[in-house]
Amino acid sequence: MENGPAQRTPSLIGTEDFAKPTWATPGETAARRSVTATLRAVPAAITAIVRLSWRASPTLTVVVGVAQLLAGAVAAVGLLATANVLTVLLSEGPTPDRVVESLPSVLAVVASYATRALMDSAATVLQGRLRPRIMEEAQDAMNSAVVAVELKAFDDPSFRELIRQGIRRGLPSIDQSIRLLAEALRSVVTMASALVATAVLSLWLLPVMLLAALAEMWSATQVGKLDFLSFLSNATRQLRIGVVQDLIVKRELAAEVRAYRLQDQLMAEHRRVASQLTEETVRLETKKGFVQLVGRTLSGLSTGLAYVLLGLLLHQGVMPLALAGTAVLAMRNANTGLAATMRSLNRVYELSHYIDLYHGLLSDAAGRHHPPCAALAPHNPTEIRIENVEFSYPGSTQRALRDINLCIRRGEVVALVGENGSGKTTLSKIIAGLYRPTSGAVLWDGVDIATTTEESVLDQVALISQEPARWPMTAGNNIRMGRLEYDDTSKERWRRAVSASGADEVVRSLPKGEDTILSKEFVGGRDLSGGQWQRLGVARGVYRDAAVLLADEPTAALDAKAEAVVFEGLRRASALDGEGTGSRTTILVTHRLVNVRRAERIVVLHQGRIVEQGTHAELMASKGRYADMYALQADAYTTA
Ligand SMILES: Nc1ncnc2c1ncn2[C@@H]1O[C@H](COP(=O)(O)OP(=O)(O)OP(=O)(O)O)[C@@H](O)[C@H]1O
Numbered sequence: 001m002e003n004g005p006a007q008r009t010p011s012l013i014g015t016e017d018f019a020k021p022t023w024a025t026p027g028e029t030a031a032r033r034s035v036t037a038t039l040r041a042v043p044a045a046i047t048a049i050v051r052l053s054w055r056a057s058p059t060l061t062v063v064v065g066v067a068q069l070l071a072g073a074v075a076a077v078g079l080l081a082t083a084n085v086l087t088v089l090l091s092e093g094p095t096p097d098r099v100v101e102s103l104p105s106v107l108a109v110v111a112s113y114a115t116r117a118l119m120d121s122a123a124t125v126l127q128g129r130l131r132p133r134i135m136e137e138a139q140d141a142m143n144s145a146v147v148a149v150e151l152k153a154f155d156d157p158s159f160r161e162l163i164r165q166g167i168r169r170g171l172p173s174i175d176q177s178i179r180l181l182a183e184a185l186r187s188v189v190t191m192a193s194a195l196v197a198t199a200v201l202s203l204w205l206l207p208v209m210l211l212a213a214l215a216e217m218w219s220a221t222q223v224g225k226l227d228f229l230s231f232l233s234n235a236t237r238q239l240r241i242g243v244v245q246d247l248i249v250k251r252e253l254a255a256e257v258r259a260y261r262l263q264d265q266l267m268a269e270h271r272r273v274a275s276q277l278t279e280e281t282v283r284l285e286t287k288k289g290f291v292q293l294v295g296r297t298l299s300g301l302s303t304g305l306a307y308v309l310l311g312l313l314l315h316q317g318v319m320p321l322a323l324a325g326t327a328v329l330a331m332r333n334a335n336t337g338l339a340a341t342m343r344s345l346n347r348v349y350e351l352s353h354y355i356d357l358y359h360g361l362l363s364d365a366a367g368r369h370h371p372p373c374a375a376l377a378p379h380n381p382t383e384i385r386i387e388n389v390e391f392s393y394p395g396s397t398q399r400a401l402r403d404i405n406l407c408i409r410r411g412e413v414v415a416l417v418g419e420n421g422s423g424k425t426t427l428s429k430i431i432a433g434l435y436r437p438t439s440g441a442v443l444w445d446g447v448d449i450a451t452t453t454e455e456s457v458l459d460q461v462a463l464i465s466q467e468p469a470r471w472p473m474t475a476g477n478n479i480r481m482g483r484l485e486y487d488d489t490s491k492e493r494w495r496r497a498v499s500a501s502g503a504d505e506v507v508r509s510l511p512k513g514e515d516t517i518l519s520k521e522f523v524g525g526r527d528l529s530g531g532q533w534q535r536l537g538v539a540r541g542v543y544r545d546a547a548v549l550l551a552d553e554p555t556a557a558l559d560a561k562a563e564a565v566v567f568e569g570l571r572r573a574s575a576l577d578g579e580g581t582g583s584r585t586t587i588l589v590t591h592r593l594v595n596v597r598r599a600e601r602i603v604v605l606h607q608g609r610i611v612e613q614g615t616h617a618e619l620m621a622s623k624g625r626y627a628d629m630y631a632l633q634a635d636a637y638t639t640a
Contacts, residue, residue, distance in 0.1 A: 068123050
């Protein structure tokens with residue numbers, strides 16, 4: 001694959017060396033199973049779908065199943081009635097008498113067609129009621145599992161890709177399987193009745209017909225495997241093309257794409273990966289075509305053999321002509337039923353790989369939830385102690401933090417400073433319980449927060465991020481998202497947060513004030529500047545009014561005046577908690593050292609370790625890393 005002109009063009013991403021997602025290997029093993037193992041897997045696939053259906057509505061599941069069985073049974077009755085018509089018409093005697101004699105059977109045929117049409121329509125309507133419920137249930141289960149995973153899961157690319165594929169492939173596969181399974185149920189009954197009819201007429205015909213079924217089944221399972229293996233082997237290519245597609249259409253990147261004239265390169269990269277995928281698809285389709293040809297040839301040969309056998313039976317006088325006519329009809333029906341059953345069951349099996357991805361996502365996500373705990377974290381802790389903490393991001397062998405020991409007391413403003421990548425953000429998230437340490441512990445008043453419920457910890461944390469979330473909501477709700485459960489009818493709390501953060505100016509400048517929608521996704525929606533968004537982010541954190549306030553570069557995008565307002569606001573917010581009875585703990589991450597001078601403690605990080613800590617005066621006196629950084633920044637302001 002990786003040769004030809006496409007290969008010579010260098011990748012825009014910069015490498016072709018992408019690791020496969022971790023779930024791809026077990027998927028490959030499953031897809032490479034032998035035919036018998038595959039057959040054994042079909043019931044499991046069916047059970048999984050029936051279980052989903054049962055959970056959505058047991059009554060509808062039973063009713064849809066029965067309707068499909070009845071539709072199949074009616075078809076079988078129709079077949080028998082047709083056989084009767086043929087038997088009578090082809091028997092000895094005057095033609096008008098035979099026609100009259102066949103009339104009851106003709107009526108039975110008509111009635112069976114009418115009933116079948118009725119059953120089909122009923123089954124379609126019932127399925128139409130069941131499928132959306134199953135899908136709602138499946139989607140809800142997936143979202144519930146994903147929304148509860150710990151933050152760290154989102155740093156794992158395999159997990160993120162699993163979510164994407166769960167949504168893109170897993171959910172639609174469930175929807176399709178329900179329809180296919182219902183079809184299979186109906187055609188199984190038709191096929192079984194036709195096979196029984198064939199066997200009744202002559203037992204010799206049955207094994208030959210089954211041979212045709214085996215050939216169809218073999219080719220169908222092979223095609224399913226080829227499809228799924230190709231999907232897995234192209235997982236990273238699909239990911240890449242998705243990434244490049246985003247680069248082309250994302251609004252956030254539109255300015256840089258144009259300013260740096262990247263359109264041609266992006267298009268070239270997209271075409272390059274797309275052409276690789278197309279080549280791969282062409283190859284796959286050719287292989288599939290070959291396998292199908294072999295399957296159809298074998299099945300055709302078996303059917304041909306059945307007809308030869310029938311001819312022999314006729315020739316030898318073992319079977320009368322009238323019965324032979326019925327046998328042809330039964331064989332034709334059995335063939336059609338077989339093909340339909342095989343097609344549906346095979347599609348169900350093929351889709352079961354993708355449904356497995358969906359179930360894999362559910363169980364993977366469940367394994368990434370905070371461990372179940374009953375204990376609650378201490379309320380408004382007096383002391384947060386970090387003991388021997390180490391932390392590595394998923395998939396990374398490097399430790400982002402090592403050997404961290406720190407004690408923070410309530411009321412303190414602790415500033416984390418250090419070079420880019422030194423571990424400030426990571427440490428602040430560990431302190432707040434957003435990340436659990438790889439080893440070591442975070443103790444709130446002596447209680448390891450890993451042993452307490454996640455809610456009881458995070459309820460007491462307010463996060464002001466460097467790049468705050470831009471909620472596609474009104475300006476007012478962008479701030480209320482800080483704590484939606486507040487009943488702030490007087491808006492007193494809201495107003496306090498807005499003025500403490502300088503967000504009041506932003507809200508005033510909007511055409512509909514706090515009711516202005518802040519999203520370009522909506523017609524009439526407005527966007528804000530980076531600094532304005534940041535002010536809303538600070539307001540949201542202040543509005544949350546939590547025991548531990550985490551401010552990660554809260555003023556990086558702010559002008560000097562706004563920065564002064566924010567720091568004054570944060571200082572006031574740090575002084576009192578919601579009831580105004582005690583101090584809160586503030587962790588401040590910043591590069592602007594001028595803002596940390598008043599912090600009770602400054603902690604200097606370097607390459608994931610704490611290398612200095614103390615007050616501004618102490619650190620300046622020790623003439624270490626902090627003093628150097630401070631002098632550099634001060635220099636930049638004084639030398640003009
Ligand atoms: N999601 C992630 N996955 C893997 N590694 C990460 C991730 N986020 C950060 N890192 C790595 O962890 C280390 C610490 O990063 P962190 O963001 O805590 O640094 P920081 O001091 O806050 O940096 P900055 O001043 O640039 O914001 C860095 O080496 C960084 O490359």
